[in-house]
């Protein structure tokens with residue numbers, strides 16, 4: 001029984017039909033009432049005459065029933081739940097659903113436990129018997145629908161008010177854009193709803209249901225908007241992250257980074273360098289090249305002096321020579337001598353994979369240079385930008401670069417004061433358009449230095465380190481035929497390092513010889529364990545070479561003999577020409593062959609035919625090569641005459657066998673001569689071999705002492 005106090009509002013503003021409507025959905029579901037209520041039992045509702053309870057009626061208000069009078073409540077319950085108050089046995093078409101129990105209500109509507117509220121109220125205490133039953137019934141009864149009904153038990157004004165309250169609530173918690181949306185539309189919604197109901201002639205009985213439905217729909221729409229906004233925000237975030245990751249990935253991409261690199265490279269390429277500290281003094285052993293370039297220096301110093309007379313200086317100078325011979329150094333020296341800016345660019349920098357990048361770099365380079373004239377532009381590895389190979393399908397756009405270079409070279413006048421110096425190792429690979437007059441029309445050869453040049457270069461670099469007075473740069477120069485300036489610089493540097501490692505105070509010939517052998521034949525292999533037998537064979541083999549060299553008139557002087565393994569060899573004898581040989585005589589060639597034969601002859605004479613080794617293979621290679629050239633190239637065979645035989649494979653079989661025959665005779669004769677010398681000087685041969693076994697390495701002087709039969713000073 002519900003105990004209702006006097007304070008209860010006297011009117012019911014919500015038609016019951018609406019409350020009943022609210023029951024429709026649970027009724028339609030398979031929710032039922034437990035038939036525990038007795039048949040004749042009426043709801044024991046407290047009448048208006050009963051003493052009003054002094055206790056608060058909070059619970060009823062909470063339940064939303066405070067607006068109902070006692071009789072009305074009775075009537076309400078009776079009309080809504082006839083089965084409860086009437087016949088107990090009349091089976092209800094409602095069925096129990098435990099799914100719709102308390103948890104459902106709480107989960108779905110977020111309301112408190114209405115039953116505990118009921119039980120704790122004074123109403124429950126006063127009319128405990130009836131209410132207990134109701135409450136116990138209600139535990140399994142979908143009273144939650146009642147609860148829903150409570151919501152509808154509100155006056156029209158309250159309903160509207162509650163809608164606006166809800167809106168206010170929403171405004172409080174919703175994000176600002178939702179707030180704006182709600183505030184903007186609220187007034188018009190209420191207004192238009194009223195209007196709509198009027199125009200549609202909706203009966204008053206249905207108006208509340210209409211409004212509730214409208215409000216619910218409105219709130220659902222808001223929730224939907226919220227959801228949409230959330231997902232929109234999420235999508236935007238994902239797109240942003242993808243964008244950032246994408247941009248980062250693209251920057252990391254080597255394809256793009258090449259592009260960035262080229263741009264930065266371009267900037268650095270057009271940075272001039274002042275070359276005051278490099279002059280012709282720094283370039284040794286290339287006197288002719290320096291002389292030719294001297295007039296370019298004069299022109300750069302005073303361009304007017306040359307143009308007054310109407311003379312034209314070349315725009316482009318091509319330095320041609322093997323790597324490391326000092327071409328770059330010469331170009332720098334030109335700029336340094338004239339004291340003008342020096343622009344360095346390597347041809348490979350222009351060889352870009354992107355269309356037009358190479359060309360634009362050339363444009364930039366020339367624009368900068370012209371603005372700073374007089375100056376020197378140096379393009380190293382010119383063949384990589386101006387080579388014929390750029391016609392290949394591998395470089396489809398390189399033609400643009402070379403055309404740009406040609407256009408730039410044609411684009412300025414000879415007296416503008418810009419000198420372009422190009423350097424290449426392969427002049428024959430250059431595009432013909434580049435080397436015609438008006439472009440790179442002056443060619444300066446920078447060869448490998450001769451013995452005089454090498455001596456100068458060695459002295460120049462030796463002066464930069466501490467060296468012993470006994471050092472003779474010329475001896476090293478003689479032993480370094482074919483070395484470039486860069487290799488000689490490296491030789492001196494390696495000797496200095498070796499002296500430092502060995503704890504010496506200055507560099508001696510020993511270190512210089514050491515580094516020369518290292519460059520020529522690779523590093524020493526001191527760690528290699530060679531047994532005595534092999535050491536002895538090597539000592540006699542090398543002594544054989546040395547004896548033949550020493551006792552053959554036209555052989556080169558001996559420089560050194562050693563049985564120290566180095567690179568692929570177990571030992572070697574080095575011979576030094578007095579001078580660089582521009583030509584070699586027949587006698588000299590035969591002497592070289594004899595010296596090569598000396599090793600094998602020595603093995604055969606000392607150890608017997610059965611004990612000859614494989615160690616002479618490179619000697620035979622060398623001897624055979626000389627003999628073959630004598631026959632097929634130098635016209636030194638009487639039988640075959642003064643004729644060259646370049647492609648021996650295309651010759652007639654008779655000629656081929658004649659050539660072979662002649663080569664064989666030359667080699668056999670050489671072998672016999674060597675055998676004769678070694679037999680004649682068997683004693684010296686033995687002495688030298690033993691000295692080598694003792695001392696490992698002997699220089700020219702020591703070899704001479706041993707061969708003269710004198711005793712070597714103990715080192």
Ligand SMILES: Nc1ncnc2c1ncn2[C@@H]1O[C@H](COP(=O)(O)OP(=O)(O)OP(=O)(O)O)[C@@H](O)[C@H]1O
Nearest residue numbers: 282283284322323324325326327328329485486489
């Ligand atoms: N004639 C020389 N006199 C003095 N030093 C030299 C000489 N030639 C070469 N060098 C030394 O070797 C270094 C390298 O030489 P450089 O770069 O000028 O040779 P390059 O001919 O331009 O070689 P590449 O063709 O490989 O570019 C120089 O910096 C210099 O130290």
Ligand SMILES: [Zn+2]
Nearest residue numbers: 545599616619
């Ligand atoms: Zn040999």
